[in-house]
Amino acid sequence: MKRPMRVVVVGAGPAGLLAAGSAARIGASVRIIERNSAPGVKLLITGKGRCNISNTASIKEFVQAFAPDGRFLYRAFSRFFREDLVEILTDNGVQVKVERGGRLFPFSDRAADVLLALLSWVKSAGVEIRTGTRCTGLLMHQSALAGVKITGGTIEADKIILATGGASYPRTGSTGDGYRLAASAGHTVVTPLPSLVPLVVKEGFVAKLEGISLRNVRATVISDDRTLASETGEMVFTSDGLSGPIILTLSRLAVPLLAERRNVVISIDLKPAISEQELQQRLIREMVGRQTIKNYLRTLLPARLAPLFLMLCRLDANKVISHIDIEERCRLVSKLKDLSFAISSARPLAEAIVTAGGISTREIDPLTMGSRLLPGLFFAGEIIDIDGPTGGYNLQAAFSTGYLAGISAASA
Ligand SMILES: Cc1cc2nc3c(=O)[nH]c(=O)nc-3n(C[C@H](O)[C@H](O)[C@H](O)COP(=O)(O)OP(=O)(O)OC[C@H]3O[C@@H](n4cnc5c(N)ncnc54)[C@H](O)[C@@H]3O)c2cc1C
Known part of the structure; x- marks a missing residue:
């Protein structure tokens, strides 16, 4: 009888769990090695502990959301998408609900329930999970992949799936090890940059605004006097800048501009529902x-x-409103429509929700997630140079690429 394909998955995050479960379900002998003492540490903190697992957007919209490289994910999404994920979760006792913006969450609002369901799916397929085991290198035999090196030993395998995540929130285990492992096989690592990250502003007075959150405002990214993108919704001031959902989304655009040393301004319209003229009238x-x-x-x-707003408008806070002259009122209106901040940098990668950059998609076959450089090596999840917006897109990409890598690795 033919012996089963031996697959080692490095990393027990969402991508690794899906890779292991799907490979085992089509007959492979699968082992996951995880450096942490428990699987899915990052998964547990997603969506503020509620885990926004996916989104009701279509595959086409998902592909667009991952622009400019979204096409790379088309096959992975087509092979395993939201409905397939929901089926695994419901089969393992987790009901799902849809919230604002098409965001999918477990009905219980508990990320831990999602992790338990995935672990039950993986274990029932016969996968062995070895925690507290760090992969330190790829094991080669006569220029061919033969397994992995781990602290104090080796594990032989026919196929290896690297699902070690990116380099953000390193305390969850994703410290960028996978980049070094892939680079040792000749892969190009596109410089990791923070994405979905708070932005730091040049205006020191922002510290006085720390903790103030604004709802229904519009933030616009402007670079070299060109308006590039706007988002309407919620934001919050931090001790050194801006954060909150709309800022995190705009950071995907701002960070690469900052990396190119371009100037970046975020203009906040505090009254986006009405025009400047209507605001004047009001x-x-x-x-x-x-x-x-x-x-x-x-x-x-x-x-x-x-108080700070009035200072910026050069207005005496104790002035009686009927004494405000036209010029002063115009200053007020224009600041309400355009409260601008010059962006100096982004917060570090360690504080980013996801990592932009990673293993170049040009060196990975999108039909299999297999390496184009080293036969037997596969990639899944955030280690790949793909990153999406908030709203469940990144987890779905990890699940989908994980599934595709798993079935591809388990096949001959
Ligand atoms: C605070 C926060 C909130 C988020 N919320 C959401 C959300 O609600 N929805 C959403 O879609 N996305 C969210 N994300 C993003 C999402 O969590 C990631 O995109 C996703 O976890 C990536 O999955 P992954 O399996 O590729 O990597 P990871 O989840 O990072 O898993 C990688 C695993 O590999 C292990 N590992 C690393 N190196 C080694 C090694 N050398 N040997 C063995 N094991 C190793 C790590 O310990 C880790 O367990 C959030 C991220 C953060 C930080």
């Missing part, structure tokens, strides 16, 4: 009577933002 209507401008502004802005 202020003309409302700015009558004896209250101070400081008190009036509380109807337009969070109270803590008002």
Whole structure:
């Protein structure tokens, strides 16, 4: 009888678990090695512990969301998509719900339930999970891949799947080991950069705004006087800059510009639902009577933002609103529509939700996730040079590439 294909998966994150489970289900003998003492450490903190597993967007929209390299993922999404993931989860006791923006979450709001369901799916296929075991190198025999080196030994295998994640949130185990392992096989590592990350601003006064969150505002990225993209929704001021959902999304565009040393400005429209003219009219209507401008502004802005905002508008906070002249009102309106911050940098990779960059997609076959350089080597998940927006896109990509790598590696 033919012996089963021996597959070693490096990394027990979402990509590694899907790779191992799918390979084992078509007859491979599969072992996962995980450096942490437990699998899925990063998965547990996703979606603030609620785990936004996927999105109701179509495959076409997913591919667009991963631009400019989204086409690379088309086959992986076609082979294993949201419905397949939901089936595995429901078969293993986890119901799923859809929230705003088409985001899918476990009904229980517990990432731990998703991990338990995936582990049950993987283990029932006969996969062995070896935790506390770090892969330190690829084992070669006469220029062919023969297994992996681990601390204090080796494991022989026919196929290796690297699913070691990116280099963000290194305390979860993804420290960039996979890049070094792949580079030892000749692979190009596109410089890892932070993505979905808070931005640091040049204006020191932002520290005074720390913790203030704004809803229904529009943030726009401007570089070299060109408007590049806008997002409307929620954001928050940090001790040194800007964060929150719309800023994280825009960081995907801002970080590469900063890396090219281009100038980047984020302009915040605090009243995006109305035009500048309408806002003028509203202020003309409302700015009558004896209250101070400081008190009036509380109807337009969070109270803590008002004093600093008035300082930026060069307005006396105690001035009575009916005494505000046209020029002052225009300054107020223009600042409400355009509160600008010059971006100096992004927060470090360690604080990014995902890593942009990684193993070049040009060296991976999108039909199999197999290396084009070293037969028997496969890649899955965030280790690959792909990164998507928030909303469940990155986890779905990890699951889909994991599944495809698994079935490809298990095949002869
Ligand atoms: C705070 C936060 C929240 C997030 N929320 C969401 C969300 O809600 N929705 C979403 O779609 N995405 C989210 N993401 C992104 C998502 O978590 C990642 O894209 C995803 O986990 C990538 O999966 P992966 O399996 O490729 O890598 P990882 O999850 O990083 O898993 C890689 C595994 O490999 C192991 N490993 C590394 N090196 C070695 C080695 N040498 N030997 C053995 N094992 C090794 C690591 O310990 C780790 O367990 C979030 C990320 C963060 C940081």
